[in-house]
Amino acid sequence: DEIVRRLGHAVNTFADTPREALEEAESAFDEAAAQLAKALAEARQVLRAGWQDQDPEADSAEHRIALRQYRELTQRLLRT
Template sequence: MYDQTRAQQPADRPPGRADRRAPGPEPLLPSDERDKITRRLGHAVNTFADTPGEALEEAESAFDEATDALVNALAERRRVLRAGWQDQNPETQSAELRLAMREYREITGRLLRA
C-alpha cells in the first residue's frame, strides 16, 4: 500500500516517527525511565505463562518503580513551581503567578484523568 507520508521523506532520513512529537504536555517521566519500566512490565507479561509467580513479582516491582518515579517527578515539579512564585510580590508579578496557576491546574488535571 502506498504511504504518502513515507514517500515524502528525504532519502537520507529513515522512515518513522522520530521527528514527530505528539501535541500536549511534557511527560512527567523521562523517556528512558519510562522505556525501562515498560520493558520490565513487558517482560513480566511475556513470561507469565511459564513462571506466573515470578512474572507477578516482576510486574509488581515495575509498578513500584513507576509509582516511586512518578512521586519523585511530581515532588520535583512542585518544588520548582513553588520556588518560582513563593517569594514574588503578587501585585507586580501577576504574569508569573498566572503561569504557575496554569501549571498547577494542568498537572492536577492530568492526575485526575489518569
C-alpha cells in the first residue's frame, strides 16, 4: 500500500516537480523489486526444503509437486 501511495504521489506531483516525481517513482520501483526478490527467495527456500533431504533416486509425489511449483512460479515470472 505504501509503495502504491508513493507512486501515486509521484504521478500527481509530476507537473510541478518532474525530477522529484521521477526520483520518487524510481524509489518506489526499487522497493517493489526488492520486496519481490525477497518473496521469491523465500518461496524458493520453502520449495527446496520440501525436497532437498529426500532420497534423490526416489520417484516421489513430493518431487513432482515441487517441479510443478517451480514451473508455475517461473511461468508467472516470465509473464510479468
